[in-house]
Amino acid sequence: LRGAATLKARRSCKINRLNGSAPVLPIEDSSDLPPEFDKNTSLLAQGTDLLVETPDAGDFKVRTVSMVLNKDGKVILKMKKHNLLRTKKECIVTNVHVELYKDSETEENNIEDTCYLIVLKTNIGDIKLDMADDYGRYKTWVTTIQHMLTLSCSSSFHTNYDLTFYNKN
Template structure:
């Protein structure tokens, strides 16, 4: 039986072309030059087996979603000149807050742009939980490696706003949640999604309040 039939070759070629296009979009979004795109497309087209194509497609798809966030984040940074204004984390009537529901949502996690303490920007699977010791734990996972994760303890937070002064005040606003952790400052990019920003910021703030209250109770208990 001949494995190299026209139908199989056409399917592989089509998949390889898709991967190449995705890789090119990722590279372009990150500022790659045209001559650099050639090598990216070439490496994507070199896959000759179904496993090669599946691996490349999954990788490119993950990178593409990350590049979209990265591009939005870059736009927000470039729009705002000077220091970012700090927003108060407070309960407002425009956001129907249900703590247990929101806590479950943050425990499940989401793909967010993350700026690490060393200033690197990357897309990660981000989740936050209140553990058995009442510590607020931030978990960061690489999108392609679900078992690989980095954890740190959240100590405090505030929010920063990026906005183009000449743009629409609502639709062109970007939100950054700045977390003070035991490993340094980590920023979570909410881009222009106010609902997402409000959910994460309010829930984390409530977690920290619970953590502080529990710690004070423990200290008082041990004193007595």
């Protein structure tokens, strides 16, 4: 048992179909910044290794992914390849939604096998971040991204929020 919040979120999954196949999980919309927002923003700015599907590649590859809110109020996604040159790609995130899928490696039909795919609408197309079945990591990433997008659209962005973790470039 993973907790009441996990079960509630999984039960409230709407079976809206995107591209004809994936159920979409609604993201809680709250105008209040959670107390752990600064900590989570710092965590996303540091980055982590995730399976990523980009519009140009078409398949999932491991990338170091980080996300920052820059000084202009734009949410920037940074992806780095794992090679000698450490090639990186940056894009501007405009929207986010979550798709669910079942882990194909398990034969049982357990609710714990539900996996999360964060789909980001960017200026270069849809980018999918695979969170696998890690509900905690999924929840941290999706709520922080949602709050960053809310802040970036806010008319009082520059006056009301201290940009502690913004991109200085």
